Amino acid sequence: MDKKVTNLLREKGFKVTPQRLAIYKILATTKAHPSAEMIFNQLQTAYPTMSLATVYKTVDILREIGMIQVLNAGEDCFRYDADTSDHPHVRCLECGRVDDLYDINFSDFVGDVAKKTPYRLTGQQFYFYGICPECQKATVN
Amino acid sequence: MDKKVTNLLREKGFKVTPQRLAIYKILATTKAHPSAEMIFNQLQTAYPTMSLATVYKTVDILREIGMIQVLNAGEDCFRYDADTSDHPHVRCLECGRVDDLYDINFSDFVGDVAKKTPYRLTGQQFYFYGICPECQKATVN
């Protein structure tokens, strides 16, 4: 799994460091779409000397080489996703978690937009908002 | 056109001021989805003493009484839209303009998501990215 990042980093002239691999590994093995700070916190035990600055610099590089995508779900920070495929996200307005939405067909929607807009489209982001199952249980409705 | 805002402001216990009407009028007569600063700049000639703080407070009130919606198209600021209907937006990656997308049917898409997610959905935002017609002409491709 690290092979691809390793090669891609080398190809693009970046050095392969344990920090970079660790940060990518976190993103590649979670579905939580962590922010820079969440990545930083998660690395505290394995890399006690990890710096937030390194996290920021690394996610920027990972985005540049196309290994991750950057999300902005209307929060005050960015989130990072090693799943670079086009897929909608849903954010819980209660606890803030962001989840993937799988097996959704939106090609008709996108096709319709592409047909009707004079823009040359290069991408899109679909964000849904609501209450996650856990928070539904927690709150009295 | 101001009638509705005027009544709604009074109903909710807010005073009706020239500033508030002017800010709403800007939003109601544009399709540019201006940010707070853009509203502020646009009012400089008509209201030279307008304060940015007033713009922020007013859009907050307008949102509270349901006369506008707030957009976050992945920028570092919010944009405001007097068209409170659910509709997708497209942002030009070159010049930054944000446009509406009309006559797009996304109810199947939304229905599919609602059926498949365990979230209780309350809303959504659809953002497309690309190059607007003007910037397509301007850049050599």
Added chain:
DNA sequence: TTATAATTAATAACCATTTTCCAATTATAT
């Protein structure tokens, strides 16, 4: 008209994210 509570304007302060800085360290090629 008067009283009063809300609003405005201008600026300062905020504040959390992100970037910069630089000395120490480390990956890489030779």
Added chain:
DNA sequence: ATATAATTGGAAAATGGTTATTAATTATAA
């Protein structure tokens, strides 16, 4: 093993949209 150029870490600083503050002003009701 060595050279060197990139990277790291830690803290400090910047960033820039947004909010708070306060005296002066103004909308509203009586």
